[in-house]
């Protein structure tokens with residue numbers, strides 16, 4: 001069975017994003033869907049990996065609600081980026097044919113909205129983030145750099161345990177789902193991810209609704 005369509009993260013009754021592993025089973029999890037505010041149940045059976053599902057009393061809610069595993073990962077990443085003391089490992093970029101590797105982790109000083117899915121502040125500079133690969137045309141609109149956290153790719157590699165830890169590792173460690181779509185200091189080609197992007201994605205026009213749908217969790221409250 002393909003389990004990549006299972007939802008690992010949801011909002012608890014304090015308005016915080018939590019992993020299904022960290023809540024009681026069933027309706028006792030006390031979680032709601034961030035998209036439709038319907039109560040969720042935590043399914044922790046023997047067959048499928050643990051996941052959240054809409055409460056069956058809301059019939060077909062899973063069909064009609066837009067809350068996807070991808071969206072749950074995006075919200076969890078944003079919540080994790082806002083954790084006090086959170087650090088990030090930045091991917092390589094290229095300068096005059098030299099591969100520049102960041103050997104240290106950088107403190108995240110804040111998270112703000114941007115024309116993409118958000119932005120993080122590092123040493124007083126804003127670094128744009130996107131949760132999906134964007135066209136070169138979209139990427140070069142970033143003033144400093146555009147960091148891609150490729151949620152679709154991340155979910156394909158998601159192991160069926162320690163979901164939250166895997167989110168932390170995506171942020172803090174070297175990870176194949178993380179790259180620059182654009183870096184101001186990078187010499188040609190400035191579009192760092194381009195080699196690994198399938199041709200049909202490179203040429204696909206970007207849906208501006210998707211690029212601008214930044215949802216930020218501030219103080220545990222989801223702002224849209």
Ligand SMILES: [Zn+2]
Nearest residue numbers: 033036065067
């Ligand atoms: Zn929902």
